[in-house]
Amino acid sequence: MRLSIQVISAISRGLGVLAAALLFSAVLSVSHMVFVRYALGWSTVWQTEYTAYAIVAATFLGAPWVLIVRGHVNVDILQIAAPAPVRLVMQMLAALASLLFVALLAYAGWVHFEEAWANGWTSETVWAVPLWMPLLPMPVGTVMLALQYVAEIMRLALDGADPVDHEPVLFSDTAEEARP
Structure with missing residues (x-):
C-alpha cells in the first residue's frame, strides 16, 4: 500500500x-505578445489563447501536487480542537467527500473532452486550436x-490523523517525508 502511495505521489509531483x-x-x-x-507593431494571433489554455492546464495538472503540500483551502478550526480519533474521522470524511466531487468532475471533463475529440471541435479564433488539446488537462488532472x-485516504488509514500544527513540505523524496 505504501508503494502505491509513493507512486501516485511521484506522478503528482x-x-x-x-x-x-x-x-x-x-x-x-x-x-x-507584448514585444x-x-x-x-505587429498583431498577435496565438499568444492570448495559448496563455489562457496554459494557465487552465496548469491549474488542473498542478492540483494533485497542491494536495500533497496541503495548499487547498481547508477550514480546520474544528480539527484543531478535536482529539486525534475524531480528527481522523473528520479528515477521512473530508477526503471521501472531496474524492466524490473530484470523480464527478473527472467524469464530466472526460465527456467534454471526448465530445471535442469525436466532433473535431476547434476554437473560434484565427488560430483554430483543436479543442481536445486544451480540454485534455481537465480529465487528466482530476x-x-x-x-x-485515494493515496491520502490510504495514508490516513495507515498513519492516523495528521497533526494540527504542521507546515506544508514542498519537496521530498517520498510521500512519507512529505507528511510531518
Whole structure:
C-alpha cells in the first residue's frame, strides 16, 4: 500500500513540475505578445489563447501536487480542537467527500473532452486550436487528483490523523517525508 502511495505521489509531483513549466511558458507567451505588439507593431494571433489554455492546464495538472503540500483551502478550526480519533474521522470524511466531487468532475471533463475529440471541435479564433488539446488537462488532472485523494485516504488509514500544527513540505523524496 505504501508503494502505491509513493507512486501516485511521484506522478503528482511530476504533474506539478509540468504545471510550473506551463505557467512559465505562459509568462514567456505574454512577454512575446507584448514585444511583438508594442515593439514591432505587429498583431498577435496565438499568444492570448495559448496563455489562457496554459494557465487552465496548469491549474488542473498542478492540483494533485497542491494536495500533497496541503495548499487547498481547508477550514480546520474544528480539527484543531478535536482529539486525534475524531480528527481522523473528520479528515477521512473530508477526503471521501472531496474524492466524490473530484470523480464527478473527472467524469464530466472526460465527456467534454471526448465530445471535442469525436466532433473535431476547434476554437473560434484565427488560430483554430483543436479543442481536445486544451480540454485534455481537465480529465487528466482530476483523475490524478482523485488518485491522490485515494493515496491520502490510504495514508490516513495507515498513519492516523495528521497533526494540527504542521507546515506544508514542498519537496521530498517520498510521500512519507512529505507528511510531518
